[in-house]
Amino acid sequence: MTVPGTDISVKDVIVGSTTELLATFTVSASATGGNHAVTVKAKGQTSDNSVTFFVQIPTKIRRDSISALQNETGGCGATKTLNYSLLDQAGVVISEDLTVDEVLSDFTSDPSGLQQPDPKHPPANAGHLVDEVGYRIPTCPPPFTISLTQKFTVTVGQTTYNLTTTNSVSYGRDASGNKFVTVTNTTP
């Protein structure tokens, strides 16, 4: 069994039958994303066709849904729940269990001096992850607004991939006591 190049190495090939082969593919950490042709040679004859093994590069998360504003009961707070899928460079879900790391920046608050939230690390189970955006505090404070930029990374092995998805997040409570959470997705 052959995969040209050094991106994928093949070992432990087992011929299960004349119609089935088993093998171990090791994808190099630096493998080029995309299709890699796989051919088979038997009795000196190379297969008349090839199948492709696609190396997925984590590229972005796709927002699949966003919930309505959820008022926190027993305190003061408001949240929205967002469901995401982790996608590769071709827009295909990466069906693996990985952890997505949240990266927050551009934090501003009104009034100033409010505390910046800690970044979270939601798991992506089989490529699907859930995030919750908003605030949850014991008593309602005076009117306030917090704005920040939310980005994501994924680490596979020793390699961290910066995802292209960016959310502009704003949440708080206005002078009339209305709570709000807005998440504007700007995934290219």
Added chain:
Amino acid sequence: MYRTSNFAPNRFRLAGVLVSVLLLTAFYIVATVRRLPTIVNAANHSGAGHSISNLASSALPQSDKPHTMAATYYSFQGNLKASINLNNKGLVPLEVTPTLFNLAGERLEVPAVTVGATTFQVFDLAEWAGPGGPTFQQGSLQLFYRGRDMLLGAQIKIVDSASSVIFDEQLGEPEAMFTSRLEGLWWRPDHDSQVSIAISNTTDSIVEGSLVRDNKDPKQNGSNELILQPHQTVLIDPALDSFDRPAVMHETGGLSINHSGKPGALIARAMIQNPLIGFSSAVQFADPGKAKSSRLHGAGLRLGEIAGEDLTPMLVARNTGDETAVLHGRIRYIKKDGGGGVTLLREVKLRAGEVKAWQLNEISKPQGAGVESAGLELDYSTQTGSVVVSALSVSKSGNQVFQVPMLDVSAQKSSTGAYPFYMYGTSSTVVYIKNTTSVEQKYIAHLNYEGGNYRMGLKRLAPGETVTIDIRALRDKQILDDEDQTIPLDVGHGQVRWTLIQSEGTDPLALIGRAEQVDEVKGISSTYACQNCCGDFFQESYVTPSSVTGTAGDSVTMSAFELHSDCYGYTYPMEQSASWSSSDAAAATVSGGLVTLIDAGQTTITATWISYTSVPSQCGGSGFNPGPIGGCCSAASFFRSASGTVAVKPHLSSISPARGLPGVEYGVTIKGKGFELPHL
């Protein structure tokens, strides 16, 4: 009168003639493109085709043997038009140098013409003779070329279309004659029909001889002394001209020529015509020395009706020997409904010197109407060459005349043919091939025309059977050939070639053939028969496809072929019935040519068969007449084999998982076919 000094002034090299010839050439030339065998691999597998091409001229030993062919007479006087058809059977253009002689024997050298490869060209003799002036409006003709024997076929046609009169003459080589004796006969359908005899001296020397008129009434017999100057042609009315006594011409009669020159020094033909009824008939004089047996065969006897007129088949025979000859004849026919039969003809006795004409009434008109093709056979009891015969079918009005050359099969050169075919206006070509033996025979025939060819494949002829190949019908009905091709509807002319495919123990001269050019509307027909110098021979063997690539479960049919060649290098494939084997049955098996791909690997598929063919390189050059390839070669049985390769490749259908991340290891399953199991 022969005058040496007259030769030089009559040599013409006129550009006008050349221009006319070129114009005709442009119209008739046929550039033959040979079709390569189609390589088809099952399931679109790639496969290398076996390349077939005609042998380059250099692949066969070259021959620059000189040949001179002669025609007795041409004329374009009055309403007559005279043309000559030059049929080149070779693979390269052929230069032909014509020379015309007027009646007095004066010479007119015509610029050489080049006839395209494997095609024919028709030239107007008035164009050739024009520079010679009025005295060259009639005369004789010779052609010179270099090459293999019988490479060139040639036929003169003298036609008066308005009167439905045609006299055709196929040119031969005078040097091929055996004796200085010529025997002919005449048959007139009525008293108004005129008989004229043309006798031509083919040599540069004076030839003396005699023409004897053998009339039905001995008292009417007469003789005429002949003194022919070099290349002089004389036209003689046997009733009047110069005989020691004039005669009342009977319905039939005989003509004998004996001369002092070498064999072939004089050639002669009789022309019988009655323009009022459109009757015409040409009689070629026979050289009795050529005969090798006392059996004659005629291919393609017309029966039934044509253009609304009943045809009457008849025979005219003359006993030139000293004893009474007893004639027995048969008509073998194939009906349109596929049945066949043999009609025995009544016994006819011919006294020494007697000439008889009789209708073949044994085959009834209703019987004749249902006949698709027929052949004629005639045996005579006296020594070989002692009976000359003319066979023909004549319509009631006399307007339609179909002559059937009666051939001594044993005296033929080969069982092959290469004829022009022509289908313009109301004129069509029909080819007849007759099995002259009492056992089944096989032949193969094909048509060459501009842009392609049409292969009729291997055909069988029952004992005595004559097959009729109507080329216009093949074209117009778009009948598929052996390779599922049709003749394009715009094809109007070309060359038809056929050859006997020998089997062990069969006669190499088993088949005869001819082409008949017929214009029913104009009431004119002519016959053409030109053989090759030798029978065809084996060139190489191969299988096709020669290389197959596929995957397990695929199948492909391989076919075994021999490449045969005629003595001019024209090649064609012959499919063979073979036994098949595979060198690695684990990779692919084969049965009856059907190859089934089993598992990955490569195997050689071999076809073997017994071939009964000629192989010139194994003839040793002995026992053959001088020919193009060291002489004609007898056929023998040979063990043949040919191989092709089959590569069976694995084929992949799926991989799972089909995606993965960098830096991760996956257990992958690939499904497909043709994976090699480990040998434990």
